[in-house]
Amino acid sequence: MACIEIDGVSVAVPVDGMTGAPSDAASKVLLDGVRATLTEPRIAVVGANGSGKSTLLRLLNGLVEPTSGSVRIDGLDTVRDGRAVRQRVGFVFTDPLSQLVMPTGREDVELSLRRRHRNRAERAAAAQAVLDRFGLGALADQSVYELSGGERQLMALAAVLAVDPGVLVLDEPSTLLDLRNRELLRRTLAGLGQQVILSTHDLELALDADRVLVVEGGRIAYDGEPASSVGFYRELCAAPAGIAGPRTTAEGS
Numbered sequence: 262m263a264c265i266e267i268d269g270v271s272v273a274v275p276v277d278g279m280t281g282a283p284s285d286a287a288s289k290v291l292l293d294g295v296r297a298t299l300t301e302p303r304i305a306v307v308g309a310n311g312s313g314k315s316t317l318l319r320l321l322n323g324l325v326e327p328t329s330g331s332v333r334i335d336g337l338d339t340v341r342d343g344r345a346v347r348q349r350v351g352f353v354f355t356d357p358l359s360q361l362v363m364p365t366g367r368e369d370v371e372l373s374l375r376r377r378h379r380n381r382a383e384r385a386a387a388a389q390a391v392l393d394r395f396g397l398g399a400l401a402d403q404s405v406y407e408l409s410g411g412e413r414q415l416m417a418l419a420a421v422l423a424v425d426p427g428v429l430v431l432d433e434p435s436t437l438l439d440l441r442n443r444e445l446l447r448r449t450l451a452g453l454g455q456q457v458i459l460s461t462h463d464l465e466l467a468l469d470a471d472r473v474l475v476v477e478g479g480r481i482a483y484d485g486e487p488a489s490s491v492g493f494y495r496e497l498c499a500a501p502a503g504i505a506g507p508r509t510t511a512e513g514s
């Protein structure tokens with residue numbers, strides 16, 4: 262597994278049309294002093310809407326840059342070594358249409374494989390193997406706009422996994438899936454050799470993980486084994502709005 266080191270990361274953005282580096286006076290803090298070392302095979306991130314889960318995941322492949330602190334993947338800095346990091350870390354977006362840029366799923370998977378297989382016939386065969394692995398062969402030549410949301414989501418996952426990234430980051434991957442496809446996703450994730458880090462509102466999916474981080478107000482409010490993290494999160498959600506609940510042992514560790 263990779264070693265992901267999130268070292269005192271804060272992310273702030275300018276507010277109300279301000280440009281340039283955010284100053285304290287005119288910035289919105291999306292993440293605040295996040296620190297964690299992630300080495301487990303399956304890690305889930307849960308938290309309320311707007312708590313900072315996507316921002317945290319986007320740090321991992323350099324889509325979001327820290328305002329302060331650093332993120333390293335096996336020693337590679339996500340800002341300084343962005344290209345190498347992105348080759349190592351595959352990212353699956355919540356909205357598959359943010360990801361599927363080609364007219365059909367087959368073309369998208371082939372696009373992912375363009376560097377790995379320069380030869381067109383080899384690339385086509387490799388793409389077919391990926392599509393078959395995910396049971397997507399019959400949908401491969403359909404316009405991505407004609408696929409259902411769930412089919413698109415699985416196609417986007419296949420396109421990212423085609424290049425076998427060492428780390429797979431998924432932002433709310435089960436959002437659009439029906440029960441059958443959610444189970445297919447769970448089985449697929451369970452069978453993957455890569456390290457998987459996902460954000461989710463699906464607590465069953467979170468319970469499949471080895472470790473669950475609870476994000477609240479841009480901070481890691483709890484970090485532990487799945488049952489206790491999910492228990493903490495349930496309590497947090499049950500508390501009246503505006504009360505953040507107890508902070509934990511693991512905060513800042």
Ligand SMILES: Nc1ncnc2c1ncn2[C@@H]1O[C@H](COP(=O)(O)OP(=O)(O)OP(=O)(O)O)[C@@H](O)[C@H]1O
Pocket residue numbers: 274289291308309310311312313314315316317
């Ligand atoms: N580029 C940006 N500029 C300004 N605010 C941002 C930006 N990106 C995110 N935010 C804000 O930061 C907060 C955290 O957003 P984020 O998308 O990380 O939350 P989330 O936990 O993934 O939420 P959800 O569960 O609703 O997807 C939200 O209030 C969001 O509006």
